Amino acid sequence: MNAPVVFEGIGASPKRKEDLRFLSGRGNYTDDINRPDQTYAVMLRSPHAHAAIRGIDTAAAAAMPGVVAIYTGAEMVVGSLPCGWLIHNKDGSPMNEPGHPPLAQGKVRHVGDIVAVVIAETRPQARDAAEAIAVDYEVLGAATSMAAALAPGAPLLHEGAPGNVCYDWHIGDLAVNQAAFAQAKHVVHFELVNNRLIPNAMEPRAAIGDYDRTTDQHTLYTTSQNPHVIRLLMGAFVLQIPEHKLRVVAPDVGGGFGSKIFHYAEEAIVTWAAARINRPIKWTADRTESFMSDAHGRDHVTKAKLALAADGKFLGLHVSTTANMGAYLSTFATSVPTYLSATLLAGVYTTPTIYAEVKAVFTNTVPVDAYRGAGRPEATFLLERLVDIAAKQTGIDKLELRRRNFIPADAFPYQTPVALQYDSGDYQSTLAQALKTADWDGFEARRKAAAAQGKLRGIGISTYIEACGIAPSAVAGALGARAGLYEVGAIRVHPTGSVSVLTGTHSHGQGHETTLAQLVTDRFGIPLSQVDIVHGDTDRVPFGMGTYGSRSLAVGGSAMVKAMDKIVLKARRIAAHLMEASVDDVEFDRGTFRVAGTDKTKAWGEIALTAYVPHNYPIEEIEPGLDETAFYDPKNFTYPGGCHICEVEIDPDTGAIEVINFTAVDDVGRVINPMIVEGQVQGGIAQGIGQALLETCSYDADGQLLSGSFMDYTMPRADDVGTLSVATHETLCTHNPLGVKGCGEVGAIGSPPAVINAVVDALRDYGVTHVEMPATPAKLWHIINSGRQLAAE
Template sequence: MANPTGIGAPVRRREDIRFLTGQGNYTDDINRANQTYAYVLRSPHAHARIREIDVSAAQAAPGVVAVFTGRDMAADGVKGLPCGWQIHSKDGSPMAEPPHPPLAVDIVRYVGDQVAVVIADSLGQARDAAELIEVDYEELPAAVTSDRALAAGAPQIHAEAPGNVCYDWHIGDAAAVDAAFARAKHVTRIDLVNTRLVPNPMEPRSYIGEFDRSTGEYTLWTSSQNPHVIRLLMGAFVLGIPEHKLRVIAPDVGGGFGAKIYHYAEEAIVTWASRKVTRPIKWTADRSEAFLSDAHGRDHLTTCELALDENANFLALRVHTTANLGAYLSTFAPSIPTYLYATLLAGQYKTPAIYAEVKAVFTNTVPVDAYRGAGRPEACYLIERLVENAARETGVDKVEIRRRNFIPPSAMPYNTPVALTYDTGDFARCMDMALKLADYAGFPARKAEAARRGKLRGIGFASYIEACGIAPSNVAGALGARAGLYESAEVRFHPTGSVTVFTGSHSHGQGHETTFAQIVADKFGIPIENVEIVHGDTSKIPFGMGTYGSRSLAVGGSAIVKAVDKVVNKARKIAAHMLEAAETDVEFRDGRFTVAGTDKSLGIGDIALSAYVPHNFPLEELEPGLDEQAFYDPKNFTYPNGTQICEVEIDPETGVVRIVNFVAADDFGRVINPMIVEGQVHGGLVQGIGQALLEHAVYDPDSGQLLSGSYMDYCMPRADDVPSFTVAYHEEAPCTHNPLGVKGCGEAGTIGGAAAVMNAVVDALADLGVTHLDMPATPERVWRAINARRPAAVAAE
């Protein structure tokens, strides 16, 4: 590693100093002169008609500046929150797309639905006044689970969605799958619940809206993963504000995990109302509101079947999923259980025929959208659960059955039966690394030793693949995306040698300020201290799509490389002129332009000065300046992959599952900063483990109340719930179509994590005859599974 701060070096993060000393600048830390505070009154009912809202007492309360309802916003021409992805059903009809007003008009559809907003001099006053709003509700029956919403006679949630169906979609070749099942020697079948989760970034959502009367410009500070997307959605579709009069700033953002991608009602409310009250308005969710209004994740009911031949080769996969979308369409909701889910159903395997049907359903619950992994954990979960059950049922070892069915590296690029083309991947290599690190060979001895202590030991795998670095815009567009999915960058080489990089990606924990600076310093051959990364402000950066789907490095980083290359190319022309050489003879290396075969050279800093002080400059050929912009639209998705191995020990007396070892061996392509990459894996794994063992968004099926609506009830993983990890990666199969060879690492841990844990739990219980458990594998659930199968033992105790 030549450069201690370059590509491949574990550079310590530049953003850490401000976060460690309390100098971070999150939205709620910002205070504007003459600022007011908003409190949003929410529906206490899952489904109700609003007969009347009386805000008069609230308006008269101390400190209250204004109170607004949905009717006020509608009367002012405010439109509903838009959906960014359109799916078509099997029959070609477009999905049902009911309106989603920022404040409810006439009907509320989930507990937490926005009903009115109070704006006051202090938050306490706004909150107090909200209690004085009288809403006359006529309660309606609610449908909370997708089963109930689809049942005959279910309450109708939107007039636009008969039977509460948003779409009924499919992918793959049903006839080929049917034929393969007909000749199968063995079929493995499971019914699975992929539980509803609450993403829970530690910073609650927070917004400040401000209107400048002198310029007619609005500014929104927002805890968003993608400020330009918010500007586009809110400006063009909801409030009718043109781009040049709307600035969106996403400053430091305390975690996202998908939940901060979407355009939320409160963003539109504070922006719109800031003009009405001509004062800045701050709104910050408390955690209870976050549970009731941040988009949730997952929530699938799935039946899946794998057909195998006599040698345990996979012949076909058939999947039927019902996806709960909640009460309204969140920004990217329709794409998650379709193109981010079913297209991944080949996994790492050469299963020749796959067919999946997905029915998406409206229910009286919080809207559901992408949460870390977004569709891909759901796909991995069912595939890997099926693979391990198939291994058990056929008596083929779980390693051998995978090895037999892996797509070999020689088959790359590989077209799956579900529309993707994997560019590279060496799946056996990752599994072999994991086997070694997990000492798979020693497992039987450890299991026997645990058994002597009265404990049940199990080992489970997840061999995952994900499509990320989303996405080629033309592909996404053909699949229903209503946006492009490129990324932008501007690289400004300043006269005296420092560089400012403006990126359309947004960092909310990923460490872009460090990783991107490493790339730029490395490419230019300049000290990392001379590079500054700027993100998160639409008035500074070119139109960018933001950070989600593990895309920042693969797409945003590639845009930066493109812009850097443009700067170098221009600088080379300038250097050729200054060195009086042909451009083709000028080489660039380690920050210097040299005429090949001579000692004539100039540093890039000298060129930059000349670009801005163009006294000796090819003015007839080039414009002055050294400032280039690039947009990068990827040619394909990237395909990170790997194998995770989880080993658990279960106490049969209590049902407590303890993770005793967890190994992840990954292929992320080339790695820029291994320290950051490993940190991403750790965090991702714990979100997977959280789903497997702890977390669950539970609704009362009748009342539609969110029962796990706080940290008292929703079991977030804590430090003593999880183990330390062994993490490894290889760089032998770099991405073939982006300039860095990178694939993305942000979601990998979560994509495999839950499957590996649950496979280990089922493995531990298999000797007792347990073949299936749903998540979360809580002590109670595990204890019941154990004791349901040993009544004699229980009776004897």
């Protein structure tokens, strides 16, 4: 086989292998799957935020046409949906960890909590029957906000969590931190809310339970980012199904953004019930259910103070956060405000002492968990707003203040005071490149031109870092993770030389079928069309940990490199035999084995065929076949960083705001497919603009979800997001074989503070130091209008 004519390896942007099926309507999403003799499930959900269940009368519903079975918590008594990360309190005691039954046991704790499942021949029949179930609720007082949940005499959600507190955790040396503040010339205070978001992947969650009584084999098709994790959690903790009897398939998945990491009640319910009725059961959320059952994101309330010396050097940072867990602990909820956020509070700066404390609180709301960025957007927003406020308070230019405090490019590896050791980065360069692209120096002229048109124009900047490529298992374990976080790559070279890769990562929009295949093309020298990526099926792929925390390439790709190393070594031994040379003399470069310094060569395909047709073969020394598996456990997190600059224009008469320019220069390490990286960053920025300007989850005091549909929750649309200028500046990750860092979350992490800094800049004549997200036209209009009144008075 010859090397590809068009280069499709590392650094090329071939069109995506997955696109043809998606563009032709041939995707295979969970709800597209239909099993023979399938039934349909509808979940009956609580309309109350907090209520005791006095009784459930299912008799009328059970008698309705097509109803196959109805189950409540009385029948489904199984294990609790587990939490995967144990956090300890300041005093060393473990967090409070109340149970989370898939079907409510005597009490409901949020609107959307599942009370019963109705299974019928058709979905409309199941829906009709669900409406005929009579539930006798004794409505209890609800604690919707964290303030309400922490107030004396607040309604108690869980017996095992006094005061509705999950944990009260901290990191850092408080005495050292206090000493730094005592030395400070300036102390800058800042309080903020990081608004609660609803992820809203476009594909609603779905699950199909299937069971074969003759083999005792359970199958779950589900909208998951990590099918092996679901198999482990559901099999071992909830339903007690041994793994060899449980197959989990996550086929094409229509977006995740974190919300499809977690093990959800519906997965356990359909798997459990399918075995009871011995028929397949399909459940598909409608969007209303998604709003009230997909884990939400963010929802932190934070008080922070920054100590600065006279020259603007940061001396210390102190951060107190309360974090909303919702009604139950979702799979990774507890790690988000702690080890995924507080550990990022150094940002790109040399702050010598950082103390952070986090109180996690139960409320009568949907559980909150990781959402694109997970903890790092919260840390970044806090820091990058705080630096702007500090610049204003000290009178030091905001760029100069950042530059004075940047970790220098020659200071890596850099140990922060909050556990992490950054391996590489070059913040001055990403800043310089972004300032140039955004024409920062020309802004004042643009501001004047806008003012002449009656518009308020502002510019904002964010220089950020994040930690991803999750994660070194031992480190994560020491911090409370209850699982390992390695990844698997199995490479099967077929007899004619084509390749199947089995990866434990999962693609739900990221384009792994292309990017991961490019790694193989680059190494083996075979065309991209000769490589297929297999993922999302626990029966086909060895145990892997899935896709989240921008880990697929850094961890999953590195596992593939290790497996390819093994294959190349074995193939060289086979080639050495065929060419009657010493293996040490056989070189391999993109498809060709050569005896060094000679014209003796063997092609990739010849070696592959020989491995499977071992007629002339050193069978005593080498096994037949060319099929290797490797597991890779990363040595450190990866640390993408960069600079985002946003320019906005506000119409003072209406408060309407427009993103005029958005510039991102991100260091995501080595770029495998620039086209895909750009797309990932653009999508992340749109979500960041969404958080900053449009989106927020809103509950009333009784715990009713006010933003419960796309009519009420403002998703970014095409005319809300302008043209996005995205570029990369590479410094290589030093500890993984590809030098990659991860690009999935940087857009959502770096952008919100850039947008709000721009908003505050635009409003600089109106005496505001901060605008809470989302900065909606109504909020802006009120600020401008009250400012005008002040001016008039």
